[in-house]
Amino acid sequence: MFNLFKKKKEEVKTNSYLPLKVREVVKETADTVTLYFEQPEPFLEYKPGQFLTVILDFEGKEQRRSYSLCTSPFVDPYPGISVKRVDGGLFSNFLNEKIFPGKTINMLPPMGHFTADFHSKNQRHFFLVAGGSGITPIMGILKSVLVNEPKSKVTLLYCSRNEAQIIFKKELEKLESANPERLQVIHNLSQPTDSWTGLRGRLTKDRVQVLVQKAESESDFSKEYFICGPDGIMDTTLEVLDQFGVSKDQIHRESFYSAAAEKAHEAAVSGSLGGLTREVTVELEGEEHLITVSPDKTILESGLAQDLNMPYSCQSGLCTACRGKLITGEVKMDEDAGLSEKEIAAGYILCCVSRPITSDVKVRIE
Numbered sequence: 272m273f274n275l276f277k278k279k280k281e282e283v284k285t286n287s288y289l290p291l292k293v294r295e296v297v298k299e300t301a302d303t304v305t306l307y308f309e310q311p312e313p314f315l316e317y318k319p320g321q322f323l324t325v326i327l328d329f330e331g332k333e334q335r336r337s338y339s340l341c342t343s344p345f346v347d348p349y350p351g352i353s354v355k356r357v358d359g360g361l362f363s364n365f366l367n368e369k370i371f372p373g374k375t376i377n378m379l380p381p382m383g384h385f386t387a388d389f390h391s392k393n394q395r396h397f398f399l400v401a402g403g404s405g406i407t408p409i410m411g412i413l414k415s416v417l418v419n420e421p422k423s424k425v426t427l428l429y430c431s432r433n434e435a436q437i438i439f440k441k442e443l444e445k446l447e448s449a450n451p452e453r454l455q456v457i458h459n460l461s462q463p464t465d466s467w468t469g470l471r472g473r474l475t476k477d478r479v480q481v482l483v484q485k486a487e488s489e490s491d492f493s494k495e496y497f498i499c500g501p502d503g504i505m506d507t508t509l510e511v512l513d514q515f516g517v518s519k520d521q522i523h524r525e526s527f528y529s530a531a532a533e534k535a536h537e538a539a540v541s542g543s544l545g546g547l548t549r550e551v552t553v554e555l556e557g558e559e560h561l562i563t564v565s566p567d568k569t570i571l572e573s574g575l576a577q578d579l580n581m582p583y584s585c586q587s588g589l590c591t592a593c594r595g596k597l598i599t600g601e602v603k604m605d606e607d608a609g610l611s612e613k614e615i616a617a618g619y620i621l622c623c624v625s626r627p628i629t630s631d632v633k634v635r636i637e
């Protein structure tokens with residue numbers, strides 16, 4: 272029996288907002304800015320590599336997107352997020368163009384597991400792989416290792432399109448020259464200028480293999496692998512780590528609300544993907560509710576709009592607060608990297624980035 276119960280929207284907002292005032296806007300590249308915020312009172316507590324969820328109103332409708340902190344709480348006096356502009360992306364364009372110092376933005380407190388704990392006694396090799404704006408959380412981790420673990424070292428393999436697209440280029444150069452024994456930055460550019468002397472072309476398995484082999488042969492250091500970037504780079508690196516038998520506990524991967532996800536979202540909203548309006552059954556607290564999901568909406572958006580008290584937080588496919596189990600039917604997720612392989616294999620989905628593609632979708636929120 273279907274039963275659509277009514278709850279006030281206020282009850283749905285389980286997290287209290289964190290207003291942060293923009294202190295500085297730094298243009299990192301032609302299409303990426305870093306927004307630094309004044310410290311709130313008390314100071315913002317976060318771990319390097321975590322993300323903030325930005326809450327904005329567009330045409331009277333609250334929307335959320337998550338962006339990784341690029342700063343380290345151990346080094347940087349002010350927290351900052353970096354935002355790369357996506358063609359047609361509502362949030363990324365707004366944050367690149369319309370934000371200025373003095374403006375206050377509502378956020379959700381820092382979240383995320385793409386991080387590490389540090390200790391001065393550790394002797395570790397952090398092998399960091401970043402692609403494009405995936406450098407953002409990696410940057411916070413890199414700085415934190417250098418300052419907290421004098422016996423640890425860092426290799427950063429960083430893939431960008433060309434020289435002009437390298438985010439934090441100068442800061443990385445400075446860090447490398449200040450830590451010549453402990454930090455090695457290797458750039459891989461897919462479309463560099465003729466004068467580029469470093470790695471060029473797509474990141475291949477061979478390239479990753481050489482570096483991982485070297486890291487794995489050093490018995491003095493325990494290894495931690497952190498990967499953040501587009502699917503191709505993540506998959507290539509994960510395949511190599513698998514070949515070398517690197518334990519899953521040593522591998523940390525993070526998807527961010529990626530360009531692909533933002534594009535998929537905007538395409539769905541603009542209707543360019545086509546698709547049908549479908550009925551979806553959501554089982555919540557033991558009761559079944561039938562909701563209507565139009566092609567421009569996710570299951571979560573539709574459920575909330577129809578007054579269903581579904582749990583959620585980041586609305587960006589990262590925090591897993593909206594996780595549900597797909598009982599029947601099929602959905603397409605704009606982004607699935609917030610879920611582990613095990614969760615995906617067990618049929619879990621993230622309602623905030625899922626759209627039904629069959630007419631028999633039933634999701635159980637557990």
Ligand code: FES
Pocket residue numbers: 582583584585586587588589590591592593594609621622623624
């Ligand atoms: S609300 Fe965070 S993953 Fe869906």
